[in-house]
Amino acid sequence: MPNPTAAMLAIGDEILSGRTRDSNMNHLAKTLTAVGIDLKEARVVSDDQAAIVAAVQALSGAYDHVFTSGGIGPTHDDITADAIAAAFNVAIDVRDDARALLQAHYDRAGTTLNEARLRMARIPDGAALIDNPVSTAPGFTLGNVNVMAGVPAVFEAMVASVVSKLAHGAPLLSETWRIMRGEGDVAAPLSQIATDHPDLSLGSYPFQKDGVYGTNIVIRGTDQTQVSAAMAQLQALFPA
Amino acid sequence: MPNPTAAMLAIGDEILSGRTRDSNMNHLAKTLTAVGIDLKEARVVSDDQAAIVAAVQALSGAYDHVFTSGGIGPTHDDITADAIAAAFNVAIDVRDDARALLQAHYDRAGTTLNEARLRMARIPDGAALIDNPVSTAPGFTLGNVNVMAGVPAVFEAMVASVVSKLAHGAPLLSETWRIMRGEGDVAAPLSQIATDHPDLSLGSYPFQKDGVYGTNIVIRGTDQTQVSAAMAQLQALFPA
Numbered sequence: 001m002p003n004p005t006a007a008m009l010a011i012g013d014e015i016l017s018g019r020t021r022d023s024n025m026n027h028l029a030k031t032l033t034a035v036g037i038d039l040k041e042a043r044v045v046s047d048d049q050a051a052i053v054a055a056v057q058a059l060s061g062a063y064d065h066v067f068t069s070g071g072i073g074p075t076h077d078d079i080t081a082d083a084i085a086a087a088f089n090v091a092i093d094v095r096d097d098a099r100a101l102l103q104a105h106y107d108r109a110g111t112t113l114n115e116a117r118l119r120m121a122r123i124p125d126g127a128a129l130i131d132n133p134v135s136t137a138p139g140f141t142l143g144n145v146n147v148m149a150g151v152p153a154v155f156e157a158m159v160a161s162v163v164s165k166l167a168h169g170a171p172l173l174s175e176t177w178r179i180m181r182g183e184g185d186v187a188a189p190l191s192q193i194a195t196d197h198p199d200l201s202l203g204s205y206p207f208q209k210d211g212v213y214g215t216n217i218v219i220r221g222t223d224q225t226q227v228s229a230a231m232a233q234l235q236a237l238f239p240a
Numbered sequence: 241m242p243n244p245t246a247a248m249l250a251i252g253d254e255i256l257s258g259r260t261r262d263s264n265m266n267h268l269a270k271t272l273t274a275v276g277i278d279l280k281e282a283r284v285v286s287d288d289q290a291a292i293v294a295a296v297q298a299l300s301g302a303y304d305h306v307f308t309s310g311g312i313g314p315t316h317d318d319i320t321a322d323a324i325a326a327a328f329n330v331a332i333d334v335r336d337d338a339r340a341l342l343q344a345h346y347d348r349a350g351t352t353l354n355e356a357r358l359r360m361a362r363i364p365d366g367a368a369l370i371d372n373p374v375s376t377a378p379g380f381t382l383g384n385v386n387v388m389a390g391v392p393a394v395f396e397a398m399v400a401s402v403v404s405k406l407a408h409g410a411p412l413l414s415e416t417w418r419i420m421r422g423e424g425d426v427a428a429p430l431s432q433i434a435t436d437h438p439d440l441s442l443g444s445y446p447f448q449k450d451g452v453y454g455t456n457i458v459i460r461g462t463d464q465t466q467v468s469a470a471m472a473q474l475q476a477l478f479p480a
Contacts, residue, residue: 006372013441013443014443014458015265015269015282016269016279016280016281016282017269017273017279017412017414017460018266018267018268018269018270018271018272018273018279019265019443019458020445021263022265022266023261024256025255025284025375026261026262027258028258029256029257029258030258032258033257034260037259039256039258039337040256040285040291041256041283041284041285041286042255042283042284043281043282043283043293044265044282044283044464045280045281046280046281046282051280051281060244070329071422073426073444074423074424074427075426075430075431075441075444076427076430076431076434077434077441077442077443077444082462092267111422111424113429114424114425114428115426115428116423116424116425116427116428116431117424119427132385148335151446172257174259175255182312182351183313183314183315183356184351184354184356184357185354185356186315187267187315187316187354187357187359188315188329188354188355188356190315190316191315194316194317195400201253201317202316202317203253203254203259203317204313204317205254205260206313206391218254218259220253220257222414229244
């Protein structure tokens with residue numbers, strides 16, 4: 001059975017202007033790879049409702065799971081929850097259970113749950129809350145779309161919670177062989193090994209160190225026997 | 241006149257598996273912001289022809305410029321050039337000027353221009369070459385799509401060359417004010433300032449330091465007078 005598929009959608013002007021360097025995609029990619037869910041695509045769009053709606057609809061139709069980051073805070077540019085509701089054509093309002101979580105959190109902190117903070121309790125109809133052990137304001141899952149915060153510590157905690165509940169596939173095994181030859185010298189034999197093992201993915205990553213060209217070959221697949229066989233073939237051609 | 245728009249397409253299984261952390265998008269974002277070209281969207285797809293073709297067609301139709309990274313090396317998984325040709329429905333073959341560049345490069349290095357390396361001279365019909373001062377193998381521009389290497393040093397050199405030839409817009413100015421209050425306390429006044437200055441983009445970025453909540457407010461726009469007026473309004477509400 002093929003692995004479940006996934007896409008990520010990062011939302012935020014600050015990534016596209018270069019102010020912020022996104023780190024959430026790499027974290028999600030590693031997490032999904034480890035549990036056998038194949039991340040097939042990632043997108044970044046700005047804080048623009050039409051752009052978010054279009055991306056959510058395209059990705060949720062094409063993949064088993066979608067993970068979004070960003071835009072669920074208390075300020076005017078936090079429009080992700082409303083955009084998700086629009087993408088699924090459902091209503092959105094402050095929800096009692098989310099409000100109660102925030103009320104308890106701000107009571108403990110001695111802070112007022114004002115109108116802006118209450119925006120973080122706006123949840124589309126039919127969504128399930130995602131726990132936020134870092135700063136309380138919840139994410140949510142609607143259909144196959146998991147809506148999470150952009151702050152990395154919160155994003156990572158929410159991903160852990162969501163992924164623990166999803167059906168896992170066969171984890172992707174990965175083995176690397178370092179060859180002190182240019183990529184052009186490795187390409188032809190590598191192509192032959194790839195043809196011999198159609199279920200594996202063989203990647204070639206050139207590097208240059210102290211003026212010497214080298215290539216890291218990464219063999220990926222879900223079957224250890226096949227990965228080992230391809231690695232043996234590679235090592236026979238390019239001994240250490 | 242509105243600024244030109246752009247999108248980025250990063251191509252590579254290694255990014256989606258989490259093995260490689262993409263750094264090219266952040267570099268491109270900063271470069272384009274500085275010259276007034278608005279990066280509106282970014283995507284990452286795997287080394288899969290159908291996925292690359294679909295993304296190239298969608299992005300080249302929607303934005304003024306598209307920048308791709310990755311998949312133009314000598315190995316079997318380097319399929320970007322062929323995918324671009326397919327996306328534009330043009331032929332692709334080894335081109336004499338690209339072959340001459342590579343021949344001279346490998347002659348200097350005392351290396352053979354073998355069949356695998358010759359793949360890097362495959363250029364879609366009608367494309368213009370992009371200079372590669374780092375490792376010679378050229379990128380190319382076809383229509384509004386600029387096809388560049390994934391290796392950051394090469395990507396960055398190619399971006400510099402391409403961007404120097406594009407029409408620039410009004411550079412995005414950006415000023416930041418640090419407020420030692422939680423985002424929820426800043427949200428309402430910030431929303432008012434955003435309403436007062438519809439041409440500006442106001443971003444709010446919460447942080448926590450030594451247990452204290454704070455918020456960085458970033459005011460962005462192309463008109464210095466407007467940016468300064470909004471900043472003065474913000475500083476009056478939240479003095480240092």
